[in-house]
Amino acid sequence: MSGQAFLERLKKQFGDRITGANLTAIDPWVDVSPAGLLGVCKYLRDEPDLRFDMLNCISGVDYFETDPKKAAKTDWQPHLEVVYHLSSIPHKTSIVLKIMLPRWKNDQAGELPEVPSVSAIWSTADWHEREVFDLMGVRFLGHPDMRRILCPEDWVGYPLRKDYEMPLEYHGIRGR
């Protein structure tokens, strides 16, 4: 199935929950709104001719430039992306889904942006979402166990955010 036909099919099924796409990228991707994620994922997994049965990876990407001079030149507004790489074992195909999020919910620093959890669709999402929560600061709604996974539970901040600063001290250990 060509990329365009596939996109039309998704748009027909989900309407404005498919917010965009880039079919000319190296790995073409489809933008999905947070509200449509669960529906799209279930559809991609369960349709017999799609069957994206494996979730390879969930990554968070922070688009934020700390240097104000460089920030004025960027061609994007500050935002967070959550990227889902899926693949299908029977059909040997792969697809990329993206979700655009504000860096903070309601623009209030400290309030984490929210995405529905896909851990009920692919169990492997459980740990991947915990990792994105831990390092990037995205809350996955409906996740069974939203705890930090790599950092200690009392760690402060989200290390993979571009404006993260290493703490000066952690339990008596010098940080910087």
Added chain:
Amino acid sequence: MASQLDDPRIIEFDVRTDEMLVNMGPQHPSTHGVLRLVLRTDGEVVSEVTPHIGYLHRCAEKIGENLTPRQYIPYTDRMDYLAGMNMNLGWALAVEKLMNLELPDKARHLRVMIAEMNRIASHLVGMGAYGLDLGTFSPFLYAFREREKILDLFEEVCGARLTYSYITVGGATADLPAGWIHKCEQFLEQLEPVIEEYHALLTTNAIFVRRTANIGVLSPEMAIDYGCTGPVLRGSGVDRDLRRDGEQRYTEMYDGYAFEVIVEKDGHYPKDHAYPAVPSSAVLGDCWHRFYVRMLEVMQSIDLVRQSIDRYTVAKGSWGEPVKLTEKLPKGEAYLETEAPRGQMGFYIVSNGGGAIPWRVRARSSSFCNLSVTHDLCRGCLIADVPAIVGSLDIVMGEIDR
């Protein structure tokens, strides 16, 4: 051990037990490094296993945002430190995908040779360490004896024995030294009969079979659901190997190579007449099958290295000059997975076109996903089976915590 009882609940009838939380690790010999497992036990039966990871977290992804792709190569070595070459390869291919770089044939065959040699070394450690988990010491020594010879060969190639940084963006850092191919052939000649001995020592050993057969059975549906890959997935009977099914950029390295994916199809493994038969007590997806797939992959890799030597010696072109250390990255993003010894290792690189340093680097670790299944796999097993199950997943903590 009590695992010979058909129904583990039998123990419950004679002894009154209380529920107890048992902490295993992070400094425990059978947890392969710094994995901590908290077991909720009732007598000998484990009702819940909670893995705690992160003790070896070294911020590898954050470091990647501050270095150029070639400078990042040594950090990929330290992810799966038992298969550094395969990690280098995965990262190099992902960056080449972003840069749209094509390699000469000779460089491809060189990469196959080196990556498959490292796969042998990695699976040998997997075999030896699994023996240790189950309480037998000698296979470990035999495995390390052979692995040592591979490390000697690698030392001649790049000067390092563990963290190679040999395969790099654009090819490799140097060509193979003169006479190396001959030494490599001699080593393979000597390794092949030894594997048969390992089968006698471990694979068909009655105690080993009783400790692993029908223990920790992972169904194919569950394996896919949890994103398990590599020998863990194939041990459950799912026919998937990225060397055949992966992206073109990766599979074209193996173009023209004759190999069959090691997976049980219609009740038998490919070429299984040459190997010990599957014991009757083993069930597809149990610890024994995962171990067996690894052992067969050693033989497969020996074969692949031989084929790559034939192709490498006649291939024209260069061995692949590495790109400049500060080569500018085009704007865009690329994700590529390769078949590392422990499963599908993926690298995701995002560049905003602003220079030689990527905007974001992400490593999708195979062991990370393989380990996440323990919580489901160990439910209801005996305490003594926990090391057998975790060991059969063949995890490397450096890759999980990154």
